[in-house]
Amino acid sequence: MRFLISLIATSLVVGGLFLFGTKLLNHSSNAEKDVLYVYNWGEYIDPELIKQFTEETGIRVVYETYDSNEAMLVKIKQKQRYDVVFPSEYTVEKMKKEGLLIPIDHSKIPNIKNIDESFLDLPFDPGNEYSLPYFFGTVGILYNPETTQGIDFSSWESLYDETLVNNVLLIDGARETIGFALNSEGYSLNSIDKYELKQAERKLESLSPNVRGIVGDEISSMMRENEAKAAVVWSGMAMDIMYENEELQYVIPEEGTNLWFDTMAIPKSAKNIDGAHQFINFLLEKDVALQNTDWVGYATPNKAAFEALDEEVKSAKEFYPDKETMATLEVYRDLGPKWTEYYNELLLEFKMSLD
Amino acid sequence: MNTLSKSFLTLMIIFLYFPILYLAFYSFNAGGTMSNFDGFTLDYYKSVIENKALMTVLMNTIAVALISSGISTVIGLFGALFLYFIRQRYVKNTLLTLNNVLIVSPDVIIGASLLILFSLFGITLGSVSVILAHVAFSVPIVVLMILPSLYQQNNNLVLAAQDLGASAWDVLTKVLIPNIKPGIFAGFLMALTYSLDDFAVTFFVTGNGFSTLSVEIYAMARRGITLEINAISTVIFVVVLIIAIIYYFVSDKNIKRGKTT
Numbered sequence: 001m002r003f004l005i006s007l008i009a010t011s012l013v014v015g016g017l018f019l020f021g022t023k024l025l026n027h028s029s030n031a032e033k034d035v036l037y038v039y040n041w042g043e044y045i046d047p048e049l050i051k052q053f054t055e056e057t058g059i060r061v062v063y064e065t066y067d068s069n070e071a072m073l074v075k076i077k078q079k080q081r082y083d084v085v086f087p088s089e090y091t092v093e094k095m096k097k098e099g100l101l102i103p104i105d106h107s108k109i110p111n112i113k114n115i116d117e118s119f120l121d122l123p124f125d126p127g128n129e130y131s132l133p134y135f136f137g138t139v140g141i142l143y144n145p146e147t148t149q150g151i152d153f154s155s156w157e158s159l160y161d162e163t164l165v166n167n168v169l170l171i172d173g174a175r176e177t178i179g180f181a182l183n184s185e186g187y188s189l190n191s192i193d194k195y196e197l198k199q200a201e202r203k204l205e206s207l208s209p210n211v212r213g214i215v216g217d218e219i220s221s222m223m224r225e226n227e228a229k230a231a232v233v234w235s236g237m238a239m240d241i242m243y244e245n246e247e248l249q250y251v252i253p254e255e256g257t258n259l260w261f262d263t264m265a266i267p268k269s270a271k272n273i274d275g276a277h278q279f280i281n282f283l284l285e286k287d288v289a290l291q292n293t294d295w296v297g298y299a300t301p302n303k304a305a306f307e308a309l310d311e312e313v314k315s316a317k318e319f320y321p322d323k324e325t326m327a328t329l330e331v332y333r334d335l336g337p338k339w340t341e342y343y344n345e346l347l348l349e350f351k352m353s354l355d
Numbered sequence: 356m357n358t359l360s361k362s363f364l365t366l367m368i369i370f371l372y373f374p375i376l377y378l379a380f381y382s383f384n385a386g387g388t389m390s391n392f393d394g395f396t397l398d399y400y401k402s403v404i405e406n407k408a409l410m411t412v413l414m415n416t417i418a419v420a421l422i423s424s425g426i427s428t429v430i431g432l433f434g435a436l437f438l439y440f441i442r443q444r445y446v447k448n449t450l451l452t453l454n455n456v457l458i459v460s461p462d463v464i465i466g467a468s469l470l471i472l473f474s475l476f477g478i479t480l481g482s483v484s485v486i487l488a489h490v491a492f493s494v495p496i497v498v499l500m501i502l503p504s505l506y507q508q509n510n511n512l513v514l515a516a517q518d519l520g521a522s523a524w525d526v527l528t529k530v531l532i533p534n535i536k537p538g539i540f541a542g543f544l545m546a547l548t549y550s551l552d553d554f555a556v557t558f559f560v561t562g563n564g565f566s567t568l569s570v571e572i573y574a575m576a577r578r579g580i581t582l583e584i585n586a587i588s589t590v591i592f593v594v595v596l597i598i599a600i601i602y603y604f605v606s607d608k609n610i611k612r613g614k615t616t
Contacts, residue, residue, distance in 0.1 A: 001528040001529070001532050001533065003533075003536060004432075004532055004536075004539060007425075007428070007539075007540070007543060008425045008428060008429060011421040011422065011424060011425035011543075012421070012422055012425045012426075014421055015417070015418040015419070015420070015421030015422035015425065016418070016422065017418075018414045018415070018417050018418035018421070019414075019415070019418040019422075019482060021414055022411045022414045022415055022418070037563065037564065041574070042571075042573075042574030042575045042576075043574075043575055047408065062563060062564030063408070063564060064561070064562070064563075064564055064566060065566070065571065065574035065575075066574060067573050067574045067576075071558070074467075074470070074559070075480075075562065078470055078471070078474040079474060080474075080480055080562050080563075081479075081562075081563065217576065221389065224388065224390075225388075225389075225390050244387075244388060
């Protein structure tokens with residue numbers, strides 16, 4: 001009996017001490033005026049900046065991470081308190097429709113002036129009523145110039161090259177994969193026309209001899225280790241991979257592709273709305289955005305920060321597309337459940353047609 | 356054992372453990388990738404220790420594991436005793452089946468339903484909700500671990516104690532519990548390991564800045580696996596391995612004692 005009591009007591013006491021310890025570890029010394037709950041993607045902010053924000057404003061930040069828009073949505077729908085979230089553009093549209101966001105008061109965010117105008121007032125959120133851009137990027141082709149021997153990847157057609165048999169990786173996302181097929185046929189990647197979609201599907205099927213696999217995060221390691229010669233990826237992912245394998249190059253195909261955003265927004269479950277505005281404004285400050293861009297490595301829509309970037313980074317057109325390329329890019333729209341389902345079905349059919 | 360079965364067993368063990376050893380091996384790679392081993396380094400372990408956020412999460416994980424397995428051992432023990440003393444066979448079987456259903460039902464379902472339950476009762480997500488959730492999935496495991504040792508112990512001892520005038524409390528604390536000690540300990544350790552590595556249930560019930568290691572690693576892995584993840588996974592693997600070895604010795608003692616008495 002004594003053994004049982006000591007076992008239980010020890011585990012409870014030691015466990016309690018650990019819990020207490022973490023509370024102490026995270027206790028800030030300055031008087032806590034208030035607390036801000038931030039819910040962001042993993043590895044998507046320079047932790048130093050959170051400290052700096054607390055020092056400047058006295059607001060303590062409780063920081064949590066998620067790995068997909070859908071995961072974040074689950075928590076918001078259950079009315080869990082978060083003050084700032086970072087949804088992607090199609091999720092902004094969805095959350096807007098479901099009344100899960102609080103309008104942003106632009107008068108409280110003077111740093112909006114730092115954002116490049118071409119990234120404001122886009123169709124997924126007209127007038128930026130509910131969201132402001134955080135990072136942006138494209139979908140394009142990542143390839144190894146050494147092993148592909150002079151194939152010109154500036155067009156989606158290049159993926160169909162005979163020398164690429166069993167050497168192309170695709171993202172396991174219906175919008176991305178069906179999307180580039182639509183683009184290569186010259187259609188909008190928000191198409192809701194069955195004829196166009198069928199054609200895109202046929203186009204995809206003719207690519208199947210070249211497809212090595214339709215994968216998720218494995219793309220990173222496979223490309224890094226040169227297990228495939230080319231892959232259709234998000235620019236952010238491409239940057240991460242190129243950082244590790246310097247041989248690789250990324251290109252935005254000329255037929256056009258997707259332009260994506262991760263944005264900052266205030267969910268309905270927010271309590272510290274004032275603090276949320278302060279935090280968003282803080283992240284849009286020139287120096288803060290610059291430091292954050294350096295740390296995260298994605299492309300910033302912050303014009304002031306962009307101007308201050310290294311010349312080498314600034315001139316990388318594949319990550320900071322010029323006006324001409326910009327005109328060919330398209331932002332995803334929320335297609336509603338029916339068409340989303342149809343896109344998924346097409347991808348599934350394509351997957352099954354592979355062997 | 357003939358050579359065929361021996362070689363099969365060896366193959367199986369290699370197959371199961373190779374990925375983990377591979378991962379652990381590269382956590383010491385100075386080259387920074389999982390492909391070429393460029394030399395030995397402890398940098399990734401150092402950066403894990405220096406990462407305050409990650410250490411907080413690690414401490415949270417240990418705290419949740421200890422507290423939840425402590426609580427569930429107590430609840431599970433009483434559950435097992437109750438099941439053991441039920442006379443009607445069909446009631447016993449029904450309860451036991453209900454207990455087992457909880458073990459085999461998918462974690463995602465348990466997690467999602469707990470999230471809905473917590474929101475319904477206005478329990479804010481955080482350390483309390485995570486501990487409650489872990490208790491919920493650990494109790495059935497503890498029950499299942501303790502029951503066999505109850506059936507193994509000699510029931511005549513209980514009867515003899517009662518004959519000699521022991522009260523129900525004495526029988527419980529002086530006869531039954533000491534007899535099934537290894538079972539209780541095994542249940543506790545099982546609950547501990549389940550709690551340490553649970554992702555699916557925990558994911559749904561974390562909130563308000565409280566998070567555990569598996570949830571955190573999952574969010575980190577989105578940007579590709581860094582060797583920091585290798586390092587921390589290696590640490591967890593070693594800890595779980597140690598618990599498993601302790602468990603082995605405890606249950607081994609149990610078997611030997613069973614033979615001599």
